[in-house]
Amino acid sequence: MPLLDDPVLSVRTEAMNTLAPLYTQLDENKRQKFDAVMNEYLAIQKYISDRPEGYLNQGIILASTGRVAKAEQIYLLGLKRFPKFIAYYGNLADLYREQNLETKSKEYLDKALSIQSGNGSLHYAIRLWYIRNHNEAAGINELKKAVQLDPSDASFVYGYAIGLASTHETEKAIQLLEDFVMKQGNDPLILHGLISIFHDQQQNDKAKYYVNLRKNVFGY
Numbered sequence: 743m744p745l746l747d748d749p750v751l752s753v754r755t756e757a758m759n760t761l762a763p764l765y766t767q768l769d770e771n772k773r774q775k776f777d778a779v780m781n782e783y784l785a786i787q788k789y790i791s792d793r794p795e796g797y798l799n800q801g802i803i804l805a806s807t808g809r810v811a812k813a814e815q816i817y818l819l820g821l822k823r824f825p826k827f828i829a830y831y832g833n834l835a836d837l838y839r840e841q842n843l844e845t846k847s848k849e850y851l852d853k854a855l856s857i858q859s860g861n862g863s864l865h866y867a868i869r870l871w872y873i874r875n876h877n878e879a880a881g882i883n884e885l886k887k888a889v890q891l892d893p894s895d896a897s898f899v900y901g902y903a904i905g906l907a908s909t910h911e912t913e914k915a916i917q918l919l920e921d922f923v924m925k926q927g928n929d930p931l932i933l934h935g936l937i938s939i940f941h942d943q944q945q946n947d948k949a950k951y952y953v954n955l956r957k958n959v960f961g962y
Contacts, residue, residue: 746775754779762806794824798833805837813837828854832867847871862891866898882909896922896929903935915939928959
């Protein structure tokens with residue numbers, strides 16, 4: 743809170759972004775301080791609205807402080823001016839998901855994919871939509887696409903491997919994770935996946951190997 747009064751603009755902005763998820767828990771005096779910095783920030787973002795980031799940044803801070811309707815309005819306005827800026831679609835999809843408007847959420851993810859079908863993050867996002875809507879097979883297929891598009895992303899690989907393991911394709915999941923380690927190096931998420939799967943398979947020696955590897959590399 744004290745950093746909202748800092749004389750340096752970037753410090754005030756960083757303090758505001760850090761506090762944003764806690765906005766509803768702030769008392770009236772603290773909200774007034776927060777709002778003063780937020781309005782300062784919004785004015786700067788409006789000034790750079792000749793770039794898509796100007797609208798995006800406004801929408802993010804508005805959404806994170808519970809001003810959902812205003813955030814939606816800003817994202818849609820940005821979308822009119824910059825219809826190929828993918829981040830708007832993803833953020834709108836998240837906004838609608840949080841309101842349980844799953845049909846609208848899917849609509850914007852589909853629109854984004856129609857513009858940028860080779861975006862692994864979008865396939866990963868739509869995978870989460872399928873999982874929420876109880877279509878595991880479609881979700882795993884989207885994960886597969888995400889991994890094919892970006893095989894170096896540990897979160898994609900981990901999610902796909904866990905999905906495969908859940909459908910009893912355990913050997914394929916292990917191969918995927920071990921290939922990642924061989925090609926990309928050690929990653930804590932990938933090692934966790936290997937430890938978890940080997941524990942489930944009661945392959946304790948293998949699990950212990952990766953536990954020790956994680957400890958040696960990451961210290962835990």
